[in-house]
Amino acid sequence: MFEVIEKEQFSPKVSKLIVKAPMIARSRRAGHFVIVRAGDGGERIPLTIADADPAAGTIMLVVQNVGVSTEKICSLNAGDSLTDVVGPLGKATTIPTGKTVVCCGGGVGVAPLLPIIKAMKAAGNKVISVLAARTKELIILEEQVREHSDEVIIMTDDGSYGRKGLVTEGVEDVIKREQVDEVVTIGPAVMMKFVALLTKKYGIPTQCSLNTIMVDGTGMCGACRVTVDGKTKFVCIDGPEFDAHKVDFDEMIMRLKSYN
Amino acid sequence: MAETSQLAPRDAAWREELRKAINAKERGAIPRVKMPELDPAYRVTCNEEVNQGLTMEQAQLEATRCLDCPKPTCMEGCPVSIDIPGFIKNIQRGDITMAARVLKATSALPAVCGRVCPQEKQCESRCIYHKMKKEPVAIGYLERFASDYANSHDEEMASEEAPAEKRGIRVAVVGSGPAGLSFAGDMIKRGYDVTVFEALHEIGGVLKYGIPEFRLPNSVVEKEIDSLRSQGVEFVKDCIIGKTLSMEQLEADGYKTVFVASGAGLPRFMGIPGENLIGIMSSNEYLTRINLMGAGQSGYDTPVLEGKSVAVIGGGNTAMDSVRTARRHGASRAMIIYRRSLEEMPARVEEVHHAQQEGVEFMTLYNPIEYIGDDKGHVKAVRLQHMQLGEPDESGRRSPVPIPGDIIEVDVDEVIVSVGVSPNPLIPNAVDGLEVSRRGTIVVNDETMQSSIPTLYAGGDIVRGGATVILAMGDGRRAALAAHKALSGE
Numbered sequence: 001m002f003e004v005i006e007k008e009q010f011s012p013k014v015s016k017l018i019v020k021a022p023m024i025a026r027s028r029r030a031g032h033f034v035i036v037r038a039g040d041g042g043e044r045i046p047l048t049i050a051d052a053d054p055a056a057g058t059i060m061l062v063v064q065n066v067g068v069s070t071e072k073i074c075s076l077n078a079g080d081s082l083t084d085v086v087g088p089l090g091k092a093t094t095i096p097t098g099k100t101v102v103c104c105g106g107g108v109g110v111a112p113l114l115p116i117i118k119a120m121k122a123a124g125n126k127v128i129s130v131l132a133a134r135t136k137e138l139i140i141l142e143e144q145v146r147e148h149s150d151e152v153i154i155m156t157d158d159g160s161y162g163r164k165g166l167v168t169e170g171v172e173d174v175i176k177r178e179q180v181d182e183v184v185t186i187g188p189a190v191m192m193k194f195v196a197l198l199t200k201k202y203g204i205p206t207q208c209s210l211n212t213i214m215v216d217g218t219g220m221c222g223a224c225r226v227t228v229d230g231k232t233k234f235v236c237i238d239g240p241e242f243d244a245h246k247v248d249f250d251e252m253i254m255r256l257k258s259y260n
Numbered sequence: 261m262a263e264t265s266q267l268a269p270r271d272a273a274w275r276e277e278l279r280k281a282i283n284a285k286e287r288g289a290i291p292r293v294k295m296p297e298l299d300p301a302y303r304v305t306c307n308e309e310v311n312q313g314l315t316m317e318q319a320q321l322e323a324t325r326c327l328d329c330p331k332p333t334c335m336e337g338c339p340v341s342i343d344i345p346g347f348i349k350n351i352q353r354g355d356i357t358m359a360a361r362v363l364k365a366t367s368a369l370p371a372v373c374g375r376v377c378p379q380e381k382q383c384e385s386r387c388i389y390h391k392m393k394k395e396p397v398a399i400g401y402l403e404r405f406a407s408d409y410a411n412s413h414d415e416e417m418a419s420e421e422a423p424a425e426k427r428g429i430r431v432a433v434v435g436s437g438p439a440g441l442s443f444a445g446d447m448i449k450r451g452y453d454v455t456v457f458e459a460l461h462e463i464g465g466v467l468k469y470g471i472p473e474f475r476l477p478n479s480v481v482e483k484e485i486d487s488l489r490s491q492g493v494e495f496v497k498d499c500i501i502g503k504t505l506s507m508e509q510l511e512a513d514g515y516k517t518v519f520v521a522s523g524a525g526l527p528r529f530m531g532i533p534g535e536n537l538i539g540i541m542s543s544n545e546y547l548t549r550i551n552l553m554g555a556g557q558s559g560y561d562t563p564v565l566e567g568k569s570v571a572v573i574g575g576g577n578t579a580m581d582s583v584r585t586a587r588r589h590g591a592s593r594a595m596i597i598y599r600r601s602l603e604e605m606p607a608r609v610e611e612v613h614h615a616q617q618e619g620v621e622f623m624t625l626y627n628p629i630e631y632i633g634d635d636k637g638h639v640k641a642v643r644l645q646h647m648q649l650g651e652p653d654e655s656g657r658r659s660p661v662p663i664p665g666d667i668i669e670v671d672v673d674e675v676i677v678s679v680g681v682s683p684n685p686l687i688p689n690a691v692d693g694l695e696v697s698r699r700g701t702i703v704v705n706d707e708t709m710q711s712s713i714p715t716l717y718a719g720g721d722i723v724r725g726g727a728t729v730i731l732a733m734g735d736g737r738r739a740a741l742a743a744h745k746a747l748s749g750e
Contacts (some may be wrong), residue, residue: 023504037461041554043562044461068561084461086498215553215562218459218500219684220469220525221545225536232529232536237685251536254637258538259563 001081005058010140013065014108015074016050022057024049024087030115031093031209031241034059035217037084038072045069046214046236048112048186049088050141059085062111062140089217090240093207095123099181102174103149104130104167104195106187110141112209113186114148120184121148128153128180130170132187136161167191168198175202182207185244189256193249200245208244210235213258226252267362268346270328275349279328292395293322300617304587307473310614311375311404316356319405323352326397329388334399337386339734340442342366344383348402360410363403367733368445369438369484371411372467374404375476376577377730378608411483423491424451429747432457432515434501434687437465438729439521439720441485442736443743444493450744454493455515459500462552465523466729469552470544472581474588475611478551502690507716517715517743520702521736524721526682530573534631535677539565539639543572543582543678556589567674569593571642573628574678575605576726580612582676583620591674594620599627599647599660625649627660629667631675641671681726691716701725708742709735717743 006018024034033048051060065074076082093116101120105113110131121127129149133139134157146152153170154162163170167187174180175198183206185195192208199206212224217236224235227248233239269275296312297303303310314322326348334344343362350359363370379385379400387396429452433440436458444454462468467481489495499505501518510518527542529535546564554560570586572579575598586594596615598605601624605612616622626644634640646666649658683700695703695712702711702718709717719735721727744750 023499027504027506039561041560043553043560072561084498086459086461086500086504088503089500215545215548216460216525218525218686220527221548222527222529222542223545225529227536232531234526251637255536255538257636258565 001083002085003081004076004078007076007078011137014140015063017061017063017076018058019061019082019085020057021059021085024085025052025054025057025059028052028059028088029092030095030119031090032088033090033240034085034087035089035214036073036082038069038076038082040083042072042083043069044215044217046217050111050114062108064108089236093119093241095119096125096182097123098125100126100179102128102130102171102180102183104171104183104185106132106167106191107138108140109187110145113184114141114144116184117145118148126150128174130155130167132167132170134158168194171195172198175204180204189249189253192244196244196247196249206244207241208247209240210242210247210252212252213256267365268343268350268358274353275328278349278352282324284327287325287327288392288394290321290325293318293398293401295401303474304618307588309477310474313408314401314405319351319402320354322398322402323348327388333386333388334383337383339382339730340366340737344399347406348397351402351406356406356409357413359406363406368442368488369733370403371407371480371484372476373730374400374407376471378728380609382730424449427451429453430455430515431517431519431743432510433519433521435465435521435523436463436495437521437523437720437732438467439732439736440519441488442733443519443521443719443740445488446737446740447744448488448491448493456493456495457499457501458495458497460552461497463495463497469548470578470581472547472551472585474584475581500686502686507691516747517717519739519743520687520716520718520722521720522684522687522722524681524726525684528680528682529677530628530679532628532630534633534639537631537633537639538637539567539673540631540675540677543578543676546582546676547585550585550589565674566590569672570674570676571595571597571670571672572676572678573597575600575607576678577607577611579678580607580615582678584615584618586676587618587620595623596620597623597626597628597644599625600657601625601649604657625660639672639675641669642675643667643669683722683725687722699725707738709739710742
């Protein structure tokens with residue numbers, strides 16, 4: 001069992017959990033994720049490690065309540081436990097040095113983006129973060145992102161905070177303004193698809209972190225398979241990060257609806 | 261470690277008496293026992309175990325058939341060299357606890373092996389009765405009988421177990437499938453402190469996530485694991501060596517030897533058009549959802565797609581498990597699609613037979629070449645290339661060759677791809693300097709199972725690619741013997 005040490009409600013549907021998992025806290029790096037199970041009949045779902053404190057032996061998870069399992073996890077309070085947490089899984093992000101990097105995230109995608117922003121900044125890159133959400137209340141982790149970014153641009157669909165518009169508009173403004181060496185994007189598949197289309201137009205290398213259906217998360221089943229550059233890849237062991245210009249997003253979006 | 265001959269010596273007076281009691285001709289005249297099984301029409305409606313097990317009377321009569329050969333060839337057919345006449349003669353005389361002890365001396369999981377070994381290719385294939393044109397002794401059924409009896413008489417068994425003297429040496433096992441459990445069982449008997457690390461949230465590997473309830477109930481697996489636990493084996497789940505804990509960390513924690521038995525979990529796909537459509541999945545995914553995650557049962561959150569017309573691609577045991585599972589999960593039409601003919605199928609004969617009884621269609625000499633989807637991306641049909649058998653290949657099996665232009669289309673709403681597995685790269689990737697073959701398997705010495713790193717042994721599917729439970733167990737046994745020699749200097 002993995003105890004929830006601390007809980008914070010970001011918004012009615014989004015919770016932050018600090019979970020005791022010393023071995024994972026010690027070995028994880030930016031880009032890694034865990035598979036989590038809540039309750040004996042619970043399913044295994046993937047969640048990115050948003051942050052970790054090796055000294056305290058804890059990891060941070062940010063969970064959006066979108067279904068049966070996330071509802072169970074979001075309803076946990078400090079003192080409750082997750083039944084299983086396994087990881088760190090996936091390949092860690094490749095972090096360049098001395099580049100100008102745009103990190104853009106939508107909704108809860110900002111949580112998995114945070115460790116990458118931190119690692120990018122720590123490696124001496126110029127980091128411009130573009131955070132997007134439908135409305136002001138859904139912008140999360142802004143303070144932490146600011147702490148590790150040279151500049152933060154906030155976009156909301158309804159203009160209730162920051163600039164009104166989509167994430168792609170914020171990213172394109174930066175691209176038009178200055179030399180961008182790399183883009184990292186995490187969020188809903190459709191958002192990543194349009195970021196990829198935009199940066200492809202400008203020829204800027206772009207990494208995306210894919211959030212497919214998973215079961216075991218260790219390469220055992222292939223539920224998470226995607227087509228990258230015409231080849232079938234398993235997100236859990238070959239990813240979760242891929243060259244966004246080579247991912248077949250339409251197939252991925254289709255497969256995400258398998259159980260709808 | 262107890263020698264089997266000491267547990268059930270052939271020259272014991274009781275055994276000589278049994279041999280004299282009935283002559284060989286009379287023994288040979290007894291017909292081989294028929295395993296009682298659930299009616300096919302009933303069993304496809306549930307997950308209950310198909311084979312019901314022998315009664316005491318049936319088991320003792322079957323045990324009487326065994327001629328107690330002076331040089332038992334059956335034992336040569338067993339990858340873990342169980343003292344077969346030794347346990348069978350104990351059944352005949354009614355000492356089932358002793359029969360189970362003889363089994364446990366060489367096999368950590370006899371209740372499992374009695375159910376899932378392809379005995380027709382192993383022990384039973386070497387029974388002397390074949391030479392007399394008679395059916396072999398039902399060794400697998402008897403193994404199952406004795407182990408099940410012991411598992412339901414725990415106290416009797418426990419009182420006879422003498423714990424080994426502790427050596428204070430830690431050994432680590434990576435993976436809790438059959439190879440890892442077999443190694444763990446042998447090492448704990450030799451007095452080592454054994455910790456088994458498992459990536460999933462349940463112990464047992466393929467015995468839990470792969471083989472279905474109707475063939476191997478989880479309660480049977482759990483009993484065998486409990487027995488290892490009571491002997492002192494520690495189990496750590498949710499822990500991936502190479503990810504959660506590094507090899508260096510294991511060494512720093514005082515583990516002197518690591519046995520890697522991480523399996524060949526990586527499913528193969530065929531790479532044909534349409535294979536990523538919704539409704540097409542690996543047998544590993546399908547069986548894991550149902551067997552490990554409880555999909556389809558109330559109280560379990562994991563969903564599974566339930567097809568009405570299901571095609572399973574492949575002819576191995578995993579394919580049989582998948583197609584029979586599909587029948588139990590609402591498929592009115594369940595098909596095996598196999599590119600060779602029935603004779604070449606690698607699945608256990610009993611499983612093929614059970615599948616046929618349960619109404620599974622066998623479309624042999626067909627190979628899928630394309631899947632066709634509907635406008636929502638869900639598979640709706642498969643195009644099959646008709647094949648014929650050509651020249652034998654390296655494995656000695658005749659290769660399937662397409663018959664040009666002979667292509668049919670079959671409507672399906674679910675496809676389970678069961679064309680084999682590759683070694684999982686997690687461990688090979690995590691260990692510097694480990695010699696790995698081109699296929700991704702860990703290279704080991706065939707006798708000792710020792711890898712290019714002297715303190716690292718490996719066995720089971722991570723060494724063999726996809727193989728059987730009993731071969732994995734044999735590897736665990738050989739590795740345990742070699743590791744013990746290296747650690748103790750004996």
